[in-house]
Amino acid sequence: MSSPxxxxxxxxxxxxxxxxxxxxxxxxxEYPTPRNLNYxxxxxxxxxxxxxxxxxxxxxxxxxxxxxVDYAFASVERIMRDVDFGWLIRYIHMNGASFFFIVVYIxxxxxxxxxxxxxxxxxxxxxxxxxxxxMMATAFMGYVLPWGQMSFWGATVITNLFSAIPLIGENIVxxxxxxxxxxxxxxxxxxxxxxxxxxxIAGVVILHIAALHQHGSNNPLGIDIKxxxxxxxxxxxxxxxDMFGLGVFLTIFMAVVSFAPNYMGHPDNYVExxxxxxxxxxxxxxxxxxxxxxxxxxxxxxxxxIAMFAAIAVLFVLPWLDRSPIRSAKFRPxxxxxxxxxxADCILLGFCGAMPAEGIWVVLSRLGTVYYxxxxxxxxxxxxxxxxxxxxPLSISKPSxxxxxx
Amino acid sequence: MTLKQISSSLFAGLILxxxxxxxxxxxxxxxxxxxxxCTPKTLPTxxxxxxxxxxxxxxxxxxxxxxxxxxxRGVCASCHSLNLFAFRNLSALxxxxxEIKGVAQEYEVPAPPNDxxxxxxxxxxxxxxxPKPFPNVKAAAAANGGAIPPDLSLIVKAxxxxxxxxxxxxGGYMDAPAGCEVGEGRYYNAYYPGYQISMAPPLSPDxxxxxxxxxxxxxxxxxxxNNFLAFVAEPKLEERKQxxxxxxxxxxxxxxxxxxxxxxxxxxxx
Amino acid sequence: xxxxxxAAGNHDADVGMDEGRRDFLFMATGAMAAVGTVAAxxxxxxxxxxAADTLALASTEVNVASVAEGQSITVVWRGKPTFxxxxxxxxxxxxxxxxxxxxxxxxxxxxxxKPGEAKWLVIVGVCxxxxxxPLGQKTGDVKGDYDGWFCxxxxxxYDTSGRIRRGPAPANLAVPPxxxxxxxxxxxx
Numbered sequence: 001m002s003s004p005x006x007x008x009x010x011x012x013x014x015x016x017x018x019x020x021x022x023x024x025x026x027x028x029x030e031y032p033t034p035r036n037l038n039y040x041x042x043x044x045x046x047x048x049x050x051x052x053x054x055x056x057x058x059x060x061x062x063x064x065x066x067x068x069v070d071y072a073f074a075s076v077e078r079i080m081r082d083v084d085f086g087w088l089i090r091y092i093h094m095n096g097a098s099f100f101f102i103v104v105y106i107x108x109x110x111x112x113x114x115x116x117x118x119x120x121x122x123x124x125x126x127x128x129x130x131x132x133x134x135m136m137a138t139a140f141m142g143y144v145l146p147w148g149q150m151s152f153w154g155a156t157v158i159t160n161l162f163s164a165i166p167l168i169g170e171n172i173v174x175x176x177x178x179x180x181x182x183x184x185x186x187x188x189x190x191x192x193x194x195x196x197x198x199x200x201i202a203g204v205v206i207l208h209i210a211a212l213h214q215h216g217s218n219n220p221l222g223i224d225i226k227x228x229x230x231x232x233x234x235x236x237x238x239x240x241x242d243m244f245g246l247g248v249f250l251t252i253f254m255a256v257v258s259f260a261p262n263y264m265g266h267p268d269n270y271v272e273x274x275x276x277x278x279x280x281x282x283x284x285x286x287x288x289x290x291x292x293x294x295x296x297x298x299x300x301x302x303x304x305x306i307a308m309f310a311a312i313a314v315l316f317v318l319p320w321l322d323r324s325p326i327r328s329a330k331f332r333p334x335x336x337x338x339x340x341x342x343x344a345d346c347i348l349l350g351f352c353g354a355m356p357a358e359g360i361w362v363v364l365s366r367l368g369t370v371y372y373x374x375x376x377x378x379x380x381x382x383x384x385x386x387x388x389x390x391x392x393p394l395s396i397s398k399p400s401x402x403x404x405x406x
Numbered sequence: 407m408t409l410k411q412i413s414s415s416l417f418a419g420l421i422l423x424x425x426x427x428x429x430x431x432x433x434x435x436x437x438x439x440x441x442x443x444c445t446p447k448t449l450p451t452x453x454x455x456x457x458x459x460x461x462x463x464x465x466x467x468x469x470x471x472x473x474x475x476x477x478x479r480g481v482c483a484s485c486h487s488l489n490l491f492a493f494r495n496l497s498a499l500x501x502x503x504x505e506i507k508g509v510a511q512e513y514e515v516p517a518p519p520n521d522x523x524x525x526x527x528x529x530x531x532x533x534x535x536x537p538k539p540f541p542n543v544k545a546a547a548a549a550n551g552g553a554i555p556p557d558l559s560l561i562v563k564a565x566x567x568x569x570x571x572x573x574x575x576x577g578g579y580m581d582a583p584a585g586c587e588v589g590e591g592r593y594y595n596a597y598y599p600g601y602q603i604s605m606a607p608p609l610s611p612d613x614x615x616x617x618x619x620x621x622x623x624x625x626x627x628x629x630x631x632n633n634f635l636a637f638v639a640e641p642k643l644e645e646r647k648q649x650x651x652x653x654x655x656x657x658x659x660x661x662x663x664x665x666x667x668x669x670x671x672x673x674x675x676x
Numbered sequence: 677x678x679x680x681x682x683a684a685g686n687h688d689a690d691v692g693m694d695e696g697r698r699d700f701l702f703m704a705t706g707a708m709a710a711v712g713t714v715a716a717x718x719x720x721x722x723x724x725x726x727a728a729d730t731l732a733l734a735s736t737e738v739n740v741a742s743v744a745e746g747q748s749i750t751v752v753w754r755g756k757p758t759f760x761x762x763x764x765x766x767x768x769x770x771x772x773x774x775x776x777x778x779x780x781x782x783x784x785x786x787x788x789x790k791p792g793e794a795k796w797l798v799i800v801g802v803c804x805x806x807x808x809x810p811l812g813q814k815t816g817d818v819k820g821d822y823d824g825w826f827c828x829x830x831x832x833x834y835d836t837s838g839r840i841r842r843g844p845a846p847a848n849l850a851v852p853p854x855x856x857x858x859x860x861x862x863x864x865x
Contacts, residue, residue: 035675060723077490077560080642082728085719087642088649235670243709244668247661254657258650259462262563270564270639271556280599494732533732662710663705670698 027213032231033238034219036396040114040247041217041238043107048205049246050100055198057093058142061086065145067191069184073146073272091261097139098264101254101287104132113339115327116218122212123320129315131204136288138197141190143285144182148269153189153282155182161295164302181275222327223392230396281356289353290346296357297369307369314376321376322382331390335383342375424521444586455629457569459636462651465498466637468499473616474634475499477627479536482558482616485550485605487538490559491638494532498554498641506532513537551591553604562632562639571634576624579607698806735865737857740796748813750801753852753864757801757809759825760862763836768794770823771837781848785837788851798854798862804825805845810834825849 004023006012015021064083066075079086108128111117117125144155159176178185215226225231230236254371256263264286268279284292294311298304314321329336345368352365458467475496478488493510497503514527515534530537539555540546546554565571578597582588592602609624616622637643685798693701700751740760743749748761763771769783772794789797803810805827811817811832812825820826820833822841829832839848854864 058722060720063724064727074490078727078729081490081495084722084725084727086723086727087646088719089723091646232675237675240668240671242665244661244664247657248666251654251657251661254650254653258646258653261646267564267566267568270560311741430854492729494728494730531737533729656708656712656715660705660708663701663708667705670693670701 003027015389027209027234028233028239029198029233031213031216031234032225032228033217033234034225034230034396035232035237036219036221036236037217037242038220040106040110040220042242043109043110044212045104045242046103046245046249047100047107049249050096050103051198051201053096054093054100055202057096057255057318058195058198060089061093062191062195063106066177067145067188068316069147069187069273071139071185072145076146081325088257091257095253095257095264096259096288097142098140098285099249099256100135101139103249105287106130106320109343111218112342113329114218114220114341115222115322115329116321117319118327119319120215121211122220125319126316127208127211129203129312130199131208132203132315133312134204138194138201139285139287141194141197143191143196144187146269147187147273149271149273149279150266150269150282152182152273152275153278154284155186158284159186161305161308164305166302183275198370208249217313218227218327219260219396220328220330221393222331223396226395234318255306286354289351290349291353293349293365294369294372295351297352297362297365307373311372314373318376318380324387324389326389326392331392332383332387334387338375338383345371345375430622442586444583444594444601446580446601447583449596450577450580452570452573452597455573456468457633457636459633459640459643460569464647464648466499467633470630470633471499471637472496472501472634473618473620473626474632474637476614476616476629477609477631478558478634481608481627482631483536484538485546485555487540487555487557488536488559488638489538489557490535492533492535495638495641497639503532507616510534551604555605558635558638560639562636569632569636572635573628575603575626576607576609576631622623623674706716735863737861737863739861741780744796750813752799758852758864759797759799759801759838759849761797761836763795763797767836771839772789773834774835774837774839780840781846783837783839785847788839788848790836790854790856793856796862797836797838798852799849799863800852801825801849803832804840804847804849805830805832805843810849838858839846842852 006015011021061079064075064079064086066072076090079090081087111125111128140154140158144151159173159182162176163173165172174180176186177183178189216231266283271279283289291308291311295304296309298307324332324335326332329339349365349368349372352361352368355361357365458465461501478486481489488623493506496506496509501509510530510532513530513534513536515530515537516525519525540549562569562571567574574597575595578595579593580596582594582601586594588594589602592604593606594601595603603612609627611624613627614622620626642673718842720813736751738749738751738760740749740762743760743762745762746764746767748759750757750759752758761767768785774785776782776784786793788799790826801809801813806829808827808829810820810825810827810832812819818826818828820841822833822835824836824838824841825834826832827845830844832845833841834845835841836847837848838851840846852864854862857863
């Protein structure tokens with residue numbers, strides 16, 4: 001890339017010593033991007049925006065929050081009542097978590113559909129899964145902070161998962177709690193980690209972007225960039241497109257914050273934590289429900305915990321399970337079907353996770369769990385061997401020989 | 407293909423979104439439980455009510471909520487605390503500074519230790535929170551046959567049936583079905599989980615006297631207390647909905663402009 | 677969706693906007709986005725202001741009936757120590773007889789007390805230099821060279837009217853807004 005000439009002398013002075021301006025220019029301005037990205041590609045930058053919203057609102061909230069079992073609940077309610085715009089920032093943070101997951105899940109399924117995890121973007125994908133794991137840990141610990149009934153019992157149930165580890169499980173749980181039950185030390189360390197982890201996420205996001213910019217974005221056709229005609233500069237094309245997407249996102253987000261802020265929450269979390277009374281139904285936040293269903297689908301304690309973690313772990317090795325050289329599901333007639341079945345399966349698991357673990361729901365969550373793993377471990381490797389793809393177009397800018405289905 | 411894919415991805419997003427509603431629906435279904443001798447044969451009818459605070463332009467019925475405060479302090483306050491409520495909060499319902507001061511002065515709260523180190527009571531100020539009926543949970547349980555009257559500050563947000571909860575509980579008292587054994591100190595209530603509640607039917611006609619001359623029927627008091635407690639649960643609701651409406655209008659216009667700008671920029675690519 | 681570029685609307689490719697309308701569109705969009713950004717920052721800044729419960733505690737009522745002549749009490753007003761001194765006739769005389777031209781921050785004693793209530797001096801007990809609490813409230817405290825208060829941090833001397841007389845402090849001890857609700861009850865703030 002040619003080094004751009006800057007006319008502003010201050011910019012030139014800095015650039016000579018620290019090439020930030022040419023870097024910004026290269027990564028955000030001239031960065032060649034496939035010209036055919038659809039709106040599914042908006043969700044990456046949206047996720048980054050969500051992270052910023054969460055960090056900013058979180059820092060401001062922490063200035064009025066008290067991480068102590070006697071004061072946490074009241075301090076959150078004080079934010080909601082007495083602190084200027086506290087209600088707004090708290091609801092932004094609370095619903096922001098849900099929207100962050102909505103955006104990231106769409107981003108992940110976009111990657112699955114268009115084969116964005118395939119060579120040479122395996123590390124890009126793996127870093128993304130790392131971000132997902134960190135988000136889950138952060139969201140889980142954040143949900144404990146308001147110290148409502150669901151906070152307390154969610155923390156109790158999830159930390160107890162580790163007691164499934166043979167021999168040292170109980171010791172690990174005691175160590176996690178810093179006591180013999182979820183209590184003040186637990187709340188304090190969760191607050192500390194909940195504050196720290198978003199910055200770790202930000203760090204991994206930088207790596208994620210660095211890996212992305214190494215080979216550039218994948219695209220709906222899943223074919224490599226062949227010539228200059230296949231690309232357009234990131235700015236202004238995708239900056240303005242991302243801004244438009246952001247506008248749509250913010251409109252929906254603020255509508256929920258303004259008119260249905262507790263829609264995705266649980267009424268029990270407006271009852272202060274009581275270590276002596278468990279609510280009738282403990283349900284995790286919606287974004288954990290599919291994993292919760294997998295946990296409960298396995299009738300063995302240790303087995304359930306392993307299955308739940310394996311459900312994410314399998315994503316790490318996905319680039320090597322899917323052996324098909326074709327990326328986009330557009331040109332893989334069988335994978336196209338499997339993709340939608342997998343999405344339906346995940347939604348089914350989400351429903352199962354919300355329902356009491358009895359009757360038909362147990363059966364459905366077991367079927368769903370088996371299918372989930374079968375998709376990745378059995379169907380994808382087989383597909384790589386037997387699927388006959390549709391002919392690929394020659395390049396992004398040239399019409400395809402077989403024509404893309406319209 | 408374009409439209410189809412946008413719609414299918416939107417659909418996926420909606421499903422993810424919709425699955426969020428599941429916990430609430432399970433929770434309300436859970437109240438039913440298994441059929442027993444105590445399962446009510448017919449439920450007392452609770453009149454469908456449109457609450458003024460619902461909807462995009464929702465706001466509290468200030469007069470009703472102020473009357474509800476009279477019901478709270480005249481009836482509920484002898485057992486139920488309202489820890490998150492301070493007298494000064496009444497100003498959001500249109501009470502004047504002098505009225506709030508006058509109400510606060512009727513109550514006493516512990517003062518900081520005096521020069522002799524004793525904690526004495528002083529007259530409450532608008533900045534004080536409403537005094538609790540019991541000093542601690544144990545005292546509350548001891549005075550109520552083991553049952554702990556819940557704090558009412560967030561009750562409207564903390565029950566799966568939200569604003570319908572209090573009218574249901576207040577209107578749910580009835581004779582137990584034949585064969586249903588109601589425990590000592592318990593009352594049969596068709597809308598309470600397990601049907602046996604430790605709270606005696608709290609409202610009777612003219613349990614309080616309204617200053618504005620409104621007749622204190624049980625229905626009127628139920629409506630008023632629910633308006634008041636909805637306000638205490640979410641005091642910033644009016645500000646939130648009003649601000650939100652303006653924000654949404656702004657964002658819709660901005661998004662349309664961004665769309666037009668995007669279309670203009672991308673025209674060059676053709 | 678394979679070619680959103682083409683799908684975006686072929687029919688306007690030939691219509692197109694003229695230069696002027698195009699520039700106006702971009703400027704309007706940019707301006708609106710800028711306004712939105714500023715508006716979005718506002719709640720976060722406003723969030724840092726004193727909260728409603730803090731502001732509600734902004735006034736304090738004090739009963740001074742038990743404060744004997746020559747005694748002082750310290751009450752807390754807005755989290756700050758506030759000195760209330762029941763001055764003796766000698767102290768009042770000292771405070772009133774000072775030549776204002778000798779003062780670093782000239783102010784008559786009459787401006788620092790309520791009319792007819794010269795025996796009560798109400799001042800915020802925070803040194804105007806760097807915020808330490810001056811000595812002089814308790815019997816046996818060092819009261820400084822002017823029989824009022826003395827700040828031990830950097831040696832500021834205040835007189836019986838709480839005025840700075842010597843030392844680095846630039847201004848007199850502040851008089852908070854207060855009023856007598858009755859003969860013995862003072863409402864500060």
